[in-house]
Amino acid sequence: MTDQRMKEQPSKQDTGPTASPPPRAFAQGTGIVMQMVGGVLFLSSCCVCSAAFLWDPPLTTPQAKQIAEKGEIPRNSLEHLLDEPDRLGMMLMVIVAPVGGLSLMVFGLGLQSQKPLSGWGAIITNAALLVVLIVAGIALWTGGASVVALLWHAIMSVVVAVLIGFTFVALRQMRADPPSGALHLVPHDYDPKKGL
Secondary structure, three states: OHHHHHHHOOOHHHHOOOOOOOOOHHHHHHHHHHHHHHHHHHHHHHHHHHOHHHHOOOOOHHHHHHHHHHOOOOOOOHHHHHHOHHHHHHHHHHHHHHHHHHHHHHHHHHHHOOOOOHHHHHHHHHHHHHHHHHHHHHHHHHHOOOHHHHHHHHHHHHHHHHHHHHHHHHHHHHHHOOOOOOOOOOOOOOEOOOEO
8 A cells, every 4th residue: 555655656856857937037026016116106196196185275266366466476386386395396206106107017017028128118217216206305305395295205215216226137137138029929820729
């Protein structure tokens, strides 16, 4: 009985060769992380935009009429944004976060599917996003923004800075072993019963 069980169990020698990881595994993993971060950035900025009336209430009709009668410049104009750097920083973050989030998702998908130029697009997107976040941060921190805005900015900046390191390694991996760029098409004589 024990001899029969030993024959049924595969031996360690029969398992075959071990599979090696894909040549651009880190780049593909970075692509997945970029997609998740991009989605969170996009959705969080949509929530901030939809709640903007809480931290920047719109003018009432009497206030707007009074400003128009006096010939004053409304507080929401670009001229006042330069006078209030915290509002300028918040505006930059609210504008850049959804666009940057979508860009991160696009180039993350490119890295995951191993598109040849996606490594360059990922690092350029992250670098541009970090530059805008630095400018917005200077405006926020010097202008005396709220604690929530400062915290949101700090989290975004740290995440993008970490992603730059990831995308740099992913770009090096893509350049060391570039993908072919050919589309993965099923051959015209493919039979699902036989396989490839």
